Structure formats: structure tokens, C-alpha cells
Amino acid sequence: MFKYGLYxxxxxxxxxxxxxxxxxxxAALIERTTHNITYDGSYYSMTYPGGDVPSNIGVCTDVxxxxxxxxxxxxxxxxxxxxxxxxARYPSERIWGLKKPDKNIDHKRVPNLQxxxxxxxxxxxxxxxxxxxxxxxxxxxxxPGNLPHIGMVVTEALSSAENxxxxxxxxxxxxxxxxxxxxxxxxxxxxxxxxYNAQ
Numbered sequence: 001m002f003k004y005g006l007y008x009x010x011x012x013x014x015x016x017x018x019x020x021x022x023x024x025x026x027a028a029l030i031e032r033t034t035h036n037i038t039y040d041g042s043y044y045s046m047t048y049p050g051g052d053v054p055s056n057i058g059v060c061t062d063v064x065x066x067x068x069x070x071x072x073x074x075x076x077x078x079x080x081x082x083x084x085x086x087x088a089r090y091p092s093e094r095i096w097g098l099k100k101p102d103k104n105i106d107h108k109r110v111p112n113l114q115x116x117x118x119x120x121x122x123x124x125x126x127x128x129x130x131x132x133x134x135x136x137x138x139x140x141x142x143x144p145g146n147l148p149h150i151g152m153v154v155t156e157a158l159s160s161a162e163n164x165x166x167x168x169x170x171x172x173x174x175x176x177x178x179x180x181x182x183x184x185x186x187x188x189x190x191x192x193x194x195x196y197n198a199q
Contacts, residue, residue, distance in 0.1 A: 021071075021192045022135040026154045028070040029167040030176065032063050037173040041108075048103045049077035060150050060169045061108045064138065067152065067167075073196050079107035079116050090115050110148035114140055114187045120199065121191035130157040130180060133164050133188070139180065140187035143170075149183065 040057035065075045083090050083101040091111045092098040133153050141149045151168025163178040
């Protein structure tokens with residue numbers, strides 16, 4: 001059993017605990033905050049599909065990747081396949097000078113995930129109203145120094161005066177915090193079982 005403020009989560013097998021995407025992804029994200037992760041964005045060669053960096057390290061994108069993996073969704077494979085088929089639509093060459101997809105790193109880069117979630121999920125309005133951000137929504141930001149960042153909503157605001165909670169890794173390992181409007185929001189997306197089961 002795991003408690004954050006007024007929110008109580010019990011970690012049971014997903015097949016018995018959760019009967020909806022929102023419950024499953026929220027539980028997976030909260031579970032990620034129990035891991036001791038050193039922030040490390042080093043390049044690693046990994047297996048494909050289902051590859052990962054060492055389990056004791058990670059960056060902001062790894063929180064999202066690993067949470068979806070607990071739901072049986074491999075973003076490494078899905079992003080790689082979409083980039084391979086639509087390379088020019090992704091910023092790989094413009095930003096990183098790549099001439100072809102790279103299965104080791106493409107899914108771990110926020111700008112690539114933004115394109116992927118826009119193409120394969122639903123792009124939502126960037127709003128200043130916290131009630132517009134629902135459990136499971138993916139949010140991207142631009143941090144000082146032009147550093148892209150990504151996280152996911154795990155609790156919703158019941159009124160416009162309340163704040164949602166985000167699970168993300170901004171350098172201290174996976175954590176849950178109230179930080180939705182702390183930085184400039186650059187993207188708001190939804191990628192649920194409705195999207196990935198249809199692919």
C-alpha cells in the first residue's frame with residue numbers, strides 16, 4: 001500500500017486491480033516513484049524490441065516508457081516503427097543530425113515522443129485550466145536552458161483552483177509533484193488503450 005496525501009494506492013496485479021486505462025497507467029506511474037533511479041541520459045545500445053537502459057538509471061522519458069511497458073505497450077518498438085516509416089516527419093535529422101532511425105535512442109527523446117503522440121494518439125489543447133488535464137494525459141514542457149521535459153498526470157483537479165499531480169523525473173528520480181504550470185507547456189497528449197490497441 002502506498003500513500004501520497006489524500007490519495008491511496010494499493011499495488012496488486014494489474015489484471016485484478018485495474019479495469020481501465022486510467023487506473024492502470026496511474027498505478028504504473030506511482031509504482032515508478034518507488035524506484036531509486038539515478039538521472040543518466042547516456043547513450044546505450046539495447047536489445048529490440050523490449051530494450052531498456054540499466055534499471056537503476058533513467059531520464060524523464062524513461063518514466064513514461066517504463067509505465068507503458070507495465071501495460072504491455074512497448075514505446076521503443078512503436079516509436080521506431082513509426083519513425084522508420086515516416087522519418088521526415090520526425091525532428092531526428094534537424095535536431096540531432098541523424099540520417100536514419102536509431103532504435104536505441106529515438107523513443108527516449110521528448111521531441112520524438114511529441115510527434116509520435118500527436119500522430120498515433122490525440123493532441124489536446126494546451127490550457128491554463130488545471131481541470132483540462134486528466135489522469136493519463138501526457139504533458140511536455142520546455143525547461144530553462146531549452147531542455148525538453150515530459151511527465152504524466154496521475155490525479156485530476158476537482159476545481160479550477162486545485163492542482164493536478166504529475167509523475168516525472170526532472171533530475172531527482174521519478175517523483176510525484178504539483179508542477180503542471182511551473183514551466184512553459186509545449187504539448188498535451190493522450191495515448192490510451194483506444195489508440196494503441198487499434199494499431
